[in-house]
Amino acid sequence: MSTQPNPWLFSVREMGRRPGIMRTATRTIAAPGADDPDAAIGLVGVLAVPPGSDIALDLRLESVSEGVYVSGTASAQLTGECSRCLDELAEDVVERIEELFAYPDSLTEETTDSDEIPRVVDDHVDLEQTVRDAIAIDLPMAPLCSEDCxxxxxxxxxxxxxxxxxxxxxxxxxxxxxxxxxxx
Incomplete structure (x- = not known):
């Protein structure tokens, strides 16, 4: 078992469930998938964030009455191949992050399923799935090197x-x- 701290976890302990408290955070994290290709963001060989490459996070964490609202950007480089001519592709992507993490025992936690809204767990928010979703949802089904390829x-x-x-x-x-x- 790895003793390295999870880079996707951000502590919100100092916010103390006090609405109006805000802090910023920047972090560069290695993209998942180096050990497990199925964990990569995107579809490796088609269009994906290369496993082990940098994902830069520039975030704002705000304590609100029902949880912690995380907003900001995730920046990464995508690589793959054009679906028409099979040329190599490389492009930078900047995706907007906006997610509410519900506090334990909040009304939001009680009234939503766990797969609808992520939760604050042990005074931490885990941004891996949020970043993965933000990047993957905008990936084209058939990437092109140019619109008129x-x-x-x-x-x-x-x-x-x-x-x-x-x-x-x-x-x-x-x-x-x-x-x-x-x-x-």
Whole structure:
């Protein structure tokens, strides 16, 4: 078992359940998935935050009557490949974080299911799922290197962007093959 503290946990103990108390936090965390590819944010090989790469968090934690409201941004770099031409992609992403973590024994905790709103547990908020959701929800199903990417030629498999405008393949109806052999 690892003795390293969980970098996704932020202490809210000093807020003491007093509405109006606010603090800021910045932290750079290694993206999950280095040990377990299934834990990666996104789909590795299609478009994902590379396992072990940096995710920068710039947050504001505010104590409100029902819990701790966390707002701010999560910044990371995505890598993958274009779904049309299979070229490598790399782009920076900045996602907005806005989440209420319910205090134990609050009305919010009592009236919501545990999978609806995250909870403050042992005076800590765990932002891993919140950050994962913020980044993954905006990932495109079919990432593109550019909106007008022409893709690959279905005949030869070359990138159409690299081929000239006069690139063509002779297509012969198989019913005419015998005539072509006779004339050659």
């Amino acid at each position: 022409p893709g690959l030629c279905p005949e030869c498999g070359e990138r159409r962007a690299d081929l000239g405008p006069d690139h063509r393949h002779e297509t012969l109806d198989p019913r005419w093959a015998a005539l072509r052999e006779r004339l050659s």
